[in-house]
Amino acid sequence: xxxxxxxxxxxxxxxxxxxxxxxxxxxxxxxxxxxxxxxxxxxxxxxxxxxxxxxxxxxxxxxxxxxxxxxxxxxxxxxxxxxxxxxxxxxxxxxxxxxxxxxxxxxxxxxxxxxxxxxxx
Amino acid sequence: xxxxxxxxxxxxxxxxxxxxxxxxxxxxxxxxxxxxxxxxxxxxxxxxxxxxxxxxxxxxxxxxxxxxxxxxxxxxxxxxxxxxxxxxxxxxxxxxxxxxxxxxxx
Numbered sequence: 001x002x003x004x005x006x007x008x009x010x011x012x013x014x015x016x017x018x019x020x021x022x023x024x025x026x027x028x029x030x031x032x033x034x035x036x037x038x039x040x041x042x043x044x045x046x047x048x049x050x051x052x053x054x055x056x057x058x059x060x061x062x063x064x065x066x067x068x069x070x071x072x073x074x075x076x077x078x079x080x081x082x083x084x085x086x087x088x089x090x091x092x093x094x095x096x097x098x099x100x101x102x103x104x105x106x107x108x109x110x111x112x113x114x115x116x117x118x119x120x121x
Numbered sequence: 122x123x124x125x126x127x128x129x130x131x132x133x134x135x136x137x138x139x140x141x142x143x144x145x146x147x148x149x150x151x152x153x154x155x156x157x158x159x160x161x162x163x164x165x166x167x168x169x170x171x172x173x174x175x176x177x178x179x180x181x182x183x184x185x186x187x188x189x190x191x192x193x194x195x196x197x198x199x200x201x202x203x204x205x206x207x208x209x210x211x212x213x214x215x216x217x218x219x220x221x222x223x224x225x226x227x
Binding site for chain 2: 064
């Protein structure tokens with residue numbers, strides 16, 4: 001059964017870079033039928049689509065990130081990662097990694113449990 | 122960006138009730154509409170994709186309908202495990218956007 005697990009620091013200082021990794025088990029990240037994505041949820045708020053990466057490194061980012069985001073894939077480790085630079089308190093959120101269908105419906109059908117990242121000095 | 126709205130923002134219901142949640146898009150999303158269920162402290166779970174297709178493993182009491190700008194999620198007979206927050210998400214245009222959520226409680 002496919003499982004995703006986020007890891008990374010739970011506390012990041014303002015202006016620094018948030019770095020998270022999603023480890024995938026029970027399936028290969030190199031499958032061409034899926035994208036791998038990041039979605040976040042500020043405390044007590046709704047969901048925001050951050051971006052996706054394909055197995056061959058093609059990426060999409062939400063313009064709301066203002067070019068601060070970077071998503072990469074490491075097929076040798078079956079992992080993908082998110083870097084978000086110049087963070088502010090507004091980036092405080094639970095960050096989820098997810099598998100996204102490769103068809104036109106772009107549905108997130110498997111999710112990690114989520115990891116809370118707090119931006120604070 | 123396509124803005125998504127949901128109504129109601131919250132509702133109270135009882136076990137066995139039929140519940141319908143509405144999602145509207147600011148512009149046509151064709152049938153590129155997904156529904157998720159989220160319980161407190163948990164990740165969202167995909168229920169419905171392509172407006173009306175039931176995700177594998179999801180009980181048949183969940184159903185979706187609609188196209189264009191008006192969509193709905195119906196729970197035919199509410200079960201105790203269905204008390205949660207429900208989100209719609211359009212996947213017609215990037216950036217993909219979610220509705221603000223509808224909380225279903227007792």
